[in-house]
Amino acid sequence: MGNKLVCPECGSKNIVFDRARGEWVCRDCGYVFDEPAVDSGPEWRAFDSDQMEARARTGAPMKETKIGKGLTTIIDMHNRDTRGSQLAQSTKAQMFRLRKWHKRTTVSSSTERNLSVALTEIKRIGSYLNLPDGIIEEAAAMYRKAVDKGLIRGRLIEAVVAAVIYAVCRIYGIPRTLDEISEASGLSKKDIGRTYRFIVNELGIKVPLTNPVYYVPKFASALGLSGEVQEEAIRILQKAIEKGLLSGRGPTGVAAAAVYIAALLKGERRTQKEVAEVAGVTEVTIRNRYRELKKELNIPVNA
DNA sequence: AAGACGAAAGTGGTTGA
DNA sequence: TCAACAACTTTCGTCTT
Numbered sequence A: 001m002g003n004k005l006v007c008p009e010c011g012s013k014n015i016v017f018d019r020a021r022g023e024w025v026c027r028d029c030g031y032v033f034d035e036p037a038v039d040s041g042p043e044w045r046a047f048d049s050d051q052m053e054a055r056a057r058t059g060a061p062m063k064e065t066k067i068g069k070g071l072t073t074i075i076d077m078h079n080r081d082t083r084g085s086q087l088a089q090s091t092k093a094q095m096f097r098l099r100k101w102h103k104r105t106t107v108s109s110s111t112e113r114n115l116s117v118a119l120t121e122i123k124r125i126g127s128y129l130n131l132p133d134g135i136i137e138e139a140a141a142m143y144r145k146a147v148d149k150g151l152i153r154g155r156l157i158e159a160v161v162a163a164v165i166y167a168v169c170r171i172y173g174i175p176r177t178l179d180e181i182s183e184a185s186g187l188s189k190k191d192i193g194r195t196y197r198f199i200v201n202e203l204g205i206k207v208p209l210t211n212p213v214y215y216v217p218k219f220a221s222a223l224g225l226s227g228e229v230q231e232e233a234i235r236i237l238q239k240a241i242e243k244g245l246l247s248g249r250g251p252t253g254v255a256a257a258a259v260y261i262a263a264l265l266k267g268e269r270r271t272q273k274e275v276a277e278v279a280g281v282t283e284v285t286i287r288n289r290y291r292e293l294k295k296e297l298n299i300p301v302n303a
Numbered sequence B: 001a002a003g004a005c006g007a008a009a010g011t012g013g014t015t016g017a
Numbered sequence C: 001t002c003a004a005c006a007a008c009t010t011t012c013g014t015c016t017t
Helices: A049-055 A089-103 A111-128 A133-148 A157-171 A178-185 A189-203 A212-222 A226-240 A250-263 A272-279 A285-296
Strands: A015-019 A023-026
Touching: A023 A133, A111 A133, A111 A157, A111 A178, A133 A157, A133 A189, A157 A189, A178 A189, A212 A226, A212 A250, A212 A272, A226 A250, A226 A285, A250 A272, A250 A285, A272 A285
Parallel strands: none
Antiparallel strands: A015 A023
């Protein structure tokens, strides 16, 4: 299930959406699409689940890869009864299944149906996040385990899918943040996180801490930095790891700071704002990590 | 004028009683 | 269950390039 957009310049199907610019961009040749320049993500931010309920008007982002672009659902997504009250969790799950039945009326047994829905969703999110096939297979396998243990009951299939993908990405060192998975799945970070912890506990899976090194190539390429800078950033991170500088710190922030410093050292300066943007953290966080790294590792920056 | 820096106050999530 | 706590964000003022 690939993206249906094809680059008119080079014919590549490797088209990604640049959220910051609001454009579709060809990964291979850099071609920028005129249309559709519509951000499929929310234009608002939700700071808690109540705000999310109040502000969300749509479900998952509209995708070319979804049958009917994901808009075939007849039952609305608001999870409220006729008086406008919230539905109970169990009823929500029931409504969810009803929606699925609308889409897939042909599948037979309940676990079959569950798996079929889940696998479709795994593939959809996987392709949305550009995950390799192996990861998708692993996610599917883990999902099956969860089904076998009866962990899905009472839970949104999509939440379990998102949680499983997040876990597999971390295990295999494919840098995907909760934010990205949240965006791809249309679920809140809170829901995914909660389900993730539950699944990991119940399945007895050990998930290593995210190594900031994994984020370096991603950030560096998003900023158009050379391989030299990447190597330097990784060297910095390794020293930081040895010094135990990372405990409790968000891996993206540390990685962003390391990339920032490495770019400075190699004379490929990027502004803190630019780095902050691709890393999904604020300038302040980069500054804090930057200060710590500079101090603890005695890095001679500008001078 | 733009970027870098840091202080202060506020947020959501985790932890331990 | 609740309060303390750490990490991070937002906002804002000042300094540097």
